[in-house]
Amino acid sequence: MSEKNGEIIVEKFLWQTRIIVGHTEQSGPYVRDMWRKAIRRISKKHPIKQVLLVGLGGGNAVLEIQKRFKKAHITVIEWDQVMVEIAKKFQMLSHSQPTEIIIGDAALIIPDLSRRFDLIILDAFTGNNPEKKLVEENILISLRNLLEIDGYLMVNVFRHAELLYSFKKVFSFYNKWRYKANTLGLFRHFGRGRAGDPLPDWFIHKMHSHNYALSAIEEENTDSVIGREGCLGLRSRIGSVSLDSYFSDTEPEIEKSKGIRMVVWHPITRIDKATGWHRFFLDVSPQADAFLDLQNKKEYWKDWTERAERYRKKWLKNDIYEIEEISLEKFISTYQKTEKISNRLKKMFVRILNRNVESMGKSVHLFGVLNKETKEIVAGLAVCDFPDISQSFHLVSFINTGAEKSHVGVGLIDHWIKGCLERKIRFPNFGTIWLPGNSKSWIGFTKFKQQFNPFVLRYPQPLFKFIWIK
Structure with a gap:
């Protein structure tokens, strides 16, 4: 019996151990298979050296992380000392790869951490319910500050898929999947190559600079700079046909001049399709820029x-x-x-x-x-x-x-x-x-x-x- 989790049931059958809290399996064949498949979504080649696991459960996630990333140092935040003792007693924590365990309330501990992590996993529950304090904006911002620039954040929200929307405000959403009853999500920092990610404050696209647009005329074999402030473009001509290319999240205002024109609109972060526009069937020449x-x-x-x-x-x-x-x-x-x-x-x-x-x-x-x-x-x-x-x-x-x-x-x-x-x-x-x-x-x-x-x-x-x- 635990003061924090209530009744904890441990079932042992042959080589398998199940830990059940609030009628939900915290450790066992189901949970271990879920984490095995989840951790495989991150390439073995990715340099995972520091891992933060919020919520120990029965320790299955720790074992799967150690199995895939053998040199990783794992830090666990767990609020219930009893769960830690059970995980150790039933050998759910590896002795060959020692795990650093911090006992306490994750919502108080996370803002005080200073080390950065290549992988952060949120798996903190009270019975069947994810710990909602951990999806508050101040905690998510703290997690973002703890995540290495090329790192991953993985979240288990069980049946509460709606909680993933809170993460999308602070992180770039990469994937969501179901494992039977559980919903999990994978996130990264903005700017890791997903179309639609918001740009850093005060970043202005190069085509919004008149100097850049003018310097691009000869390089792009174009005739003139067109458009208005905030939605500049380039015009080139092929015989009697004009090709107008605009670069902005603002919809171009089309000039009402005579002739045949093909107008191409290159959104910067906008991923919707405005009325009257068509999207190219194939992304034959995907584009990405990289900046610091x-x-x-x-x-x-x-x-x-x-x-x-x-x-x-x-x-x-x-x-x-x-x-x-x-x-x-x-x-x-x-x-x-x-x-x-x-x-x-x-x-x-x-x-x-x-x-x-x-x-x-x-x-x-x-x-x-x-x-x-x-x-x-x-x-x-x-x-x-x-x-x-x-x-x-x-x-x-x-x-x-x-x-x-x-x-x-x-x-x-x-x-x-x-x-x-x-x-x-x-x-x-x-x-x-x-x-x-x-x-x-x-x-x-x-x-x-x-x-x-x-x-x-x-x-x-x-x-x-x-x-x-x-």
Whole structure:
């Protein structure tokens, strides 16, 4: 008998143990199979090193976590000491992988935790009912602060699926599934690649910058910038037909000019379909951009992967190379010697670079990595600042043969970020990243970008309509 959970029944049959509280199985074949299938939804390759489990139950979730992520350190918050003693007595906790157990009210403990976790599991119940204090907004915000930027939050709400809506206000909803009587949900931070995720406060899409829109005209082979403030677009012509492309969550206002036009509307986070618009049947060219948010991030590198952090430390200790701004002529000359980039791509990126230097002037920064002794340039990064939207865009980068293993790539990104902080630019923008359906040639550079755990803006499928005014 427990003061907190009331009567606790333990049933032992052969090798199986069932723990029942309030006529509900807390541990046993049902619960263990539920958690086995739930934990498998997270890839074994994902770096799960720190786990927070809120609600021990009979310990089945602990065993399944240890089985899948053998090196994970598990911290459990459990309000009932009796449940802990039962789990230990019936060997539901592994001795080979010690579990840290905190006894107390999770609603009071969670806000005081400082460690960050790769996986957080909420499985706290009073009898059949989920602990409703744990879905209050202040607790959910505390959980968000405890979750690593690339982490997962898993929630068991039993028969109370409506509770998942509270989590959707604070986290990006990834999946919901049923295991017989139980409903479970999987969540992540916003910006992990789900279309419709809200953007950080004050983030303004690049096409809402007049300077960016004007610089894109030649790059996109377009004729003019169209639209209005908050809903700008680009127009190109193919013979007598116009192709208008708008980039906004605000529905475009269509001009009533004569002619045939195909109007394409690219929403940024809006996933509904407005009246009169059609959605492309196939998402033939999915798009996503990746950017960093430096708001209150003086120690920005702490959001990076362990590997990127390690490379940064090695780069800062290096005494062979240094980074400085170089001339356009030196940048292009060295870039054109890069062996791994095709001549076609080189010509395209040189044209983009020249266009940005011509239109944006000193807003373009050309960083070169130089050998301190020989002054030979071995790598480079070109970026362009758009202060009106507090963004700096990656334009061109390269690393020449022989310098790949010196961590110059991470060094250049670190240098770029430091410069953004100095120039009060909040969002360093890596630009497009690879998604399934894109060219496989993008994969390598996308993996490099992902080391810095950027916010990934996954665009919804575009909408279109045809206009013919005689």
